[in-house]
Amino acid sequence: MARITLDGIAHSYNPGSTSEADFALKRLDHVWEQGRAYALLGPSGCGKTTLLNIISGLVVPSSGRLLFDDRDVTHLPTEQRNIAQVFQFPVVYDTMTVAQNLAFPLKNRGVARGAIDARVAEIAAMLGLTPELHRRARSLTADAKQKISLGRGLVRSDVAAVLFDEPLTVIDPALKWELRSKLKAIHRALDLLMVYVTHDQVEALTFADEVVVMKDGRVLQIATPAELFEQPEHTFVGYFIGSPGMNLVEAQVDGHLARVADQTIELGRRYAAPAPGSSVRLGFRPDYASLVPAGGIPVRVRRIEDLGRRRLARVALGENDIFATIPHGVSIEREEAGLLIEQDRLFVYVDEQRVAGQAR
Amino acid sequence: MDKPLNNRAWLLVAPVLLFVLFSALLPMMTVVNYSVQDQMGENHFFWNGDAWFRDLLNPATEVGARFAGALVRNLAFSVTALLIEVPLGIAVALCLPRKGWTVGATLVVIALPMLIPWNVVGTIWQIFARQDIGLFGAALTGLGLHYNDTQDPVSAWCTIVIIDVWHWTPLVVLLSYAGLRAIPDAFYQAARIDGAGRWAVFINIELPKLHKVLVIAILLRFMQTFMIYTEPFVVTGGGPGNATTFLSIDLVKIALGQVDLGNAASMSLIYNLITITLSWIFFTIMTQLDRRREE
Amino acid sequence: MSLRLENVSVTAGGRTIIHDVSLALEPGTMNVLLGATLAGKTTLMRLMAGLDKPTSGRVLIDGKDVTGVPVRRRSVAMVFQQFMNYPWLSVYENIASPLRVARLNTAEIDRRVRRAAQLLGLEPLLDRLPQQISGGQQQRTAIARAIVKGADLVLLDEPLANLDYKLREELREELPRIFAETGAILVYATAEPLEALLLGGSTATLSQGRIVQAGPTLAVYHRPSDIESARVFSDPPLNESDIVKEDDVIRFGAAQALPAAGALAAIPPGPYRLAFRADIATLGAPWPASLSLAGRIALAEISGSESFVHVETAIGTFVCVERGVSTRQPGQPTSLHVDAARVFVFDRDGRPVAAGSGG
Known part of the structure; x- marks a missing residue:
């Protein structure tokens, strides 16, 4: 003992x-x-x-x-x-x-x-x-x-x-x-x-x-x-735990907003400006990002995988290749679709480490 | 499951089969031939049935008594040599270093005796054992021991055993060492964690894991000691008296010394048969033991 | 080229390993052989390759009997579970080796090797030796070698089984894409249902040397023709229980009786085997037509994105899937709700009686 x-x-x-x-x-x-x-x-x-x-x-x-x-x-x-x-x-x-x-x-x-x-x-x-x-x-x-x-x-x-x-x-x-x-x-x-x-x-x-x-x-x-x-x-923890791992996309963060590939994403919290030259990425799990036919962040659908008990979509958000979940009962027919990310499951990583934001 | 068949493979094996035919089967058949015939004058042979064999296996005949005596000496020698070499070999292997630059050097030194040809070994020891100029003989005599390998049967017998131990224990050492090296470190670590002492590690881990290599070592050493020839031939010449006359020595005396081809042929066949049978019994017992332990 | 196995059986040492298998494979298709270890996947592949000869039955290529034609006279490439590369050759030479054997000219070899290396992301490693690269890269090298050969039949025998799970995730996504354009017949053996689903194409479920069911992958998954097929195609393992239908209830032995809801309402009275996959069982809110069982948590197996929760009930232990990380502790009391509209019901011979979609 x-x-x-x-x-x-x-x-x-x-x-x-x-x-x-x-x-x-x-x-x-x-x-x-x-x-x-x-x-x-x-x-x-x-x-x-x-x-x-x-x-x-x-x-x-x-x-x-x-x-x-x-x-x-x-x-x-x-x-x-x-x-x-x-x-x-x-x-x-x-x-x-x-x-x-x-x-x-x-x-x-x-x-x-x-x-x-x-x-x-x-x-x-x-x-x-x-x-x-x-x-x-x-x-x-x-x-x-x-x-x-x-x-x-x-x-x-x-x-x-x-x-x-x-x-x-x-x-x-x-x-x-x-x-x-x-x-x-x-x-x-x-x-x-x-x-x-x-x-x-x-x-x-x-x-x-x-x-x-x-x-x-x-x-x-x-x-x-x-x-x-x-x-x-840490981004590696996000990637290593979960299957598929966490989506990570390059972004510019300014206060409570993030710019990703010409799109503006509301972060829900306010973040201090990162030091210049540091790598800034948004991280969110495929499990908390759903793909819908319209609305949300516009993305292009690359492939849909039916895994029996869940459907995953591989989509392009600008240059970024990410995974999203297709909710039960939703059907995606066209190449253009929308991405909905749960705001409190969206994190900001500066130089691979998660940074905490302040409540707005 | 059937593999697609191709009979051309036999062509590739043919040279080996031919070689075995000429090198082993044909000479063997000549010996069988001699063993059932007798000779009158120059190259005049006639059928003699199993008479040579009956003589040989009957201790009342002269050749039968010689054969029985030599066989007992052979068995005694093999048992003595194995009893010394196997435990000694394992003990030495346990003491060898496991890593570092000393490993290679030690192994080469240990293996050296094995690299010396038999007759050279005999000659070395013939000189080494002399009481006047031989280091070994002179040392023993100097210590006040009664040692004389050419006059005293005990001295002669001991000398032959010591030569064999010196010459062939390294084989047991190398085989055991390879067996020990194959034991994963986790076993030793687990034993330390379990609080096992050195002796417990040996009995419960090392010895069971050495089992397979020891079967090979014992089998090889048995066959070699049972066929011992060169050392007694060179060092003692089978004497004093017939103290170190082993089957092989006697066989050569009968075949080349007395040119009794029938006796010699039947003797060599029986000798061969005994070696094969004993080896087979050894092997079967040891593998059976292994299987029984599995159950 | 098309490949057909006709009533192929293999016996070895008095034991039948492959029972009367017939399969037809078309060019440009992905064919998954799904089965547990020792189900006969590897044996079947060796027959297709021509490494072994069937005890009875025929192997036809483009309608021509090739039973017994040795492998080197066929156009076959194979990737094994163990990473097999020539340890003394660089990655480049490993990939090039089948082309050197075929005596292609240097420029052509170089072109093909570089293209395969690019497909598999091996370009920066071409000068390395196999022992200097990771397991995943070694297996990519073996796959690249299979590609450059340009064989008509490519056999992949659990190629990802020895890789760790993140690498497996990446490669299994890339593989269908990589081979799609070669136009070869692809045969992929795996023990993992998820892998079969990701590869798509068609799937044959194997059990004890027999093909239980063959067809489009999703159809086989959702509509098993036999309980054994559903077992092979379920991970976590299929939940099963013996039931007896009586009027409007189903009995689980003497211990438990539940109203015959959903797919169970319409079946005639009698004994059956009820089966359901983990994803149509939940510990949350009941389904519109639910079979509800009281139990205790036995274990939550957590993979990250999903947790497989094992629940001990009066009639046996069942597994259900929860999203994310389950924090349920062993011993907690709970209720397991099974979607009665989607359960499988099999008769005593294992044939489906009422088949829900299976999830």
């Missing part, structure tokens, strides 16, 4: 370097609370694995301190950190049965026999491993083996944190939702601090209370899944 404090943590694989570009993980200050679930989300090379390795003890950060509660563990080896970890590929002890595998971390720490059996039975029941308890681990499928790995990670109740490193990679897609729901249920039942690394936005958003979105070694936003979708702080 613990709280994890990242106190000015940064890491460069090039020791002694001070150049910003050399840092695989740029300076980060944050506190992760006991009992909550966090996800580190980002494309490959974003620094999420480096951050996980710093917490697990594989990597000592170039600067900053790592605290578990008030204990400084920055330089402690893995085995003294009191953490559990589940890896991308199943790690099972081939010669042992499933039950012996699950009991192994407890047995090594001299837990009493009765307590071990009770805990193993509890964890096996949560993961649906009970029927397999006395089978040899090596004879099982990859799915079942990964469940054993998950079980070994969760079996100790006294760990500071459980770390998951893309644990569902080998799971058959049809079974993924089942394991996701098990993990979610287990997190609620066990009251452990969990950190989950993934590049899959569904896994991150489904599992975590808070998601840390990372790119190029930088943390772009730490927020709940709903906040990431509704109010992305």
Whole structure:
């Protein structure tokens, strides 16, 4: 049981370097609370694995301190950190049965026999491993083996944190939702601090209370899944979360109005004039932009995609290629159509960062 | 599923088939031929049925007793060598560095003995073991041990075993090392997190993962030790007495020394058969064990 | 060129992998093979390519029997799930390789390679080696190689399955456009219903080595001819339950009975299988003709733009779709409303009895 404090943590694989570009993980200050679930989300090379390795003890950060509660563990080896970890590929002890595998971390720490059996039975029941308890681990499928790995990670109740490193990679897609729901249920039942690394936005958003979105070694936003979708702080978050991602169009912003390709768009809020030379873009999600036969901002329809449960249109707004939703029951027949954007879902990004406007 | 068939592929295999025919099958048939015939004078052969085989397999006959004795020595030698080389090989492999520039250098040094031809190994050790000028022999004698590889059967036997261990443990080391390198880091990391000690890591991770390469190592080493020839031939000449007369040594004595072609042919066929059968039994037992553990 | 499979079956090791498949593919069309892993998609493609020979049945090109004609004598290009490029050749040479084999002159090769590279946005990468570019770019290279070949039959076997989801989003939008102008027969195997819908054209649903249904993609999606076809063409998985129709109620086992609304009103009494896709079930306001079930939230799977909410009810767990990010927590009580006008009803043989539009 613990709280994890990242106190000015940064890491460069090039020791002694001070150049910003050399840092695989740029300076980060944050506190992760006991009992909550966090996800580190980002494309490959974003620094999420480096951050996980710093917490697990594989990597000592170039600067900053790592605290578990008030204990400084920055330089402690893995085995003294009191953490559990589940890896991308199943790690099972081939010669042992499933039950012996699950009991192994407890047995090594001299837990009493009765307590071990009770805990193993509890964890096996949560993961649906009970029927397999006395089978040899090596004879099982990859799915079942990964469940054993998950079980070994969760079996100790006294760990500071459980770390998951893309644990569902080998799971058959049809079974993924089942394991996701098990993990979610287990997190609620066990009251452990969990950190989950993934590049899959569904896994991150489904599992975590808070998601840390990372790119190029930088943390772009730490927020709940709903906040990431509704109010992305960075253009990359807007693009990466949601499918298709956020529409971004070049604009000139002046007070409460924006000019996009000879069109004037009402912003609903008033914005300070951006510094000259900075890039200014409007961001709005396709989900909150609807296409109608007439009215709204004039656009040209390029293509309509019927995805069964929703229809998406690819339209041109000046030089910009954007997506919009076609509302249920609306039919678009001509190339010219109108775009309606929900005003409170329309954001202004200056140099990729969202800027807050003032109420008019 | 049927692939579109094309019989021309056989043409490409034909040279290999021809080569095998001339290099293995024809000489083999000559041996079979000798084993069922007897010889009178110059090149005058007649049918002898299974008489050579019955003599050979009956320990009451002279050749039968020689054969049985040599076979027991062969088995004892193989078992001794395997019992030393396999654990030693694994132990050395575990101690080798995993990364850095030392890896290449260490592996080359370890592999060196394997690159030396058999007869050179024999000659090296013949000199090395001499009590007067040989470093090994002189050192042992200096320590007050009774060591004499040409007079004392125990010394001779030990010398042959030590030569084989020195010459071939590197093979076990290299195979085990490759097997160990194939274990993903996550396993070691998981074991550390699970609080496992060094011995637990070895028993629960390394040994099970080495299983497949060890099957190969044991099989190879068994076949090679069972066919041992050059080392005793060069170092001890099969002596003192017949302490180091293995099947291959005896075979050469009978075939080339005494020119008893019938005895030699039947002996080489039986020898061959034993080697193949034992290897097959070894292999079957080990793969069966593997399968049983899967269930 | 047109391609026909006639009653093609494949048996291997005593097991039948492909059961009596007949398909006709016309030039310039996009044909999607939709099915789960091991449904037989890859086997079928290998037959079309001529990599394998069917155990029985015929493969016809332009009406001529080509069963057993090896692949190198056919005009075929194939892109695999794994990124297959020559690791020692540059992107340029990788794309050019089929043209070099065909001994085209250098100027012609250069023209075709540059055009394909431009279509796929590979121009800045032509001098790089495959290991120096990303997975998405490697797969683009493989696709470019398939294009320059100018083959009459282009087979794409789950080409996007190994890419991460943003790249998949981009490429799957571009692919139909890129191949549209080549005039080749395109065959695209995928396990993802959404991909089939985005590609358009026609779709054949595959299950256990059989073609369950074939036709225009949207028609197959909205009007499944068999419950298996609806299963294959649903993501999240199709919601299903056994029902018994009695007069004006439907019974779900002994536990639950609901008024027979919507599509269920007109069917004769008897046992059926009720099925519906996630998007015609909602946790919000009931539909005009609604089947309403009380339950608890089991899990909300959130993709961003949509959330798949799993609801546990007395008669089983069902999935519904909500827009945006769902904040529903597991354990919360809720009501699930299914649009009774759009549900599928299948008889015991899996044939549709009453078919709503399916959403």
